[in-house]
């Protein structure tokens with residue numbers, strides 16, 4: 001089960017996208033120095049498919065991407081929701097997942113990956129290495145190709 005605490009329109013989490021970012025709680029990663037410790041708790045409301053679609057409908061035309069930020073407690077649910085968005089809205093609305101994992105879960109490859117996600121961010125937060133905007137970061141943002149291969153586009157964050 002996924003729970004979300006809030007949502008926001010963001011401009012820099014996914015390059016060239018205006019993103020409806022949905023912040024998910026129940027984070028199991030326990031990163032030392034976590035920048036959003038409230039997201040580790042059992043807080044917020046359940047993010048059902050119906051709830052997510054209602055949220056997205058409210059921003060259609062205003063956003064180009066929907067980002068699920070977190071959800072490592074239930075990656076299969078994240079993938080299901082993002083696949084549904086792509087089925088319903090097609091290529092005009094991209095989908096992204098911000099995971100704190102170092103690697104994708106088993107089975108998140110090939111068509112099972114590309115049918116759900118346009119972008120995947122991997123890597124736990126390490127305060128000494130910094131976020132994606134730091135050239136020394138351990139985190140990576142990938143653009144998912146149709147065959148499920150992943151193009152590392154992290155450097156897009158370092159050019160500003």
Ligand code: SF4
Nearest residue numbers: 027030031034100125
């Ligand atoms: S993944 Fe994010 S929310 Fe979860 S523990 Fe790490 S920094 Fe905190």
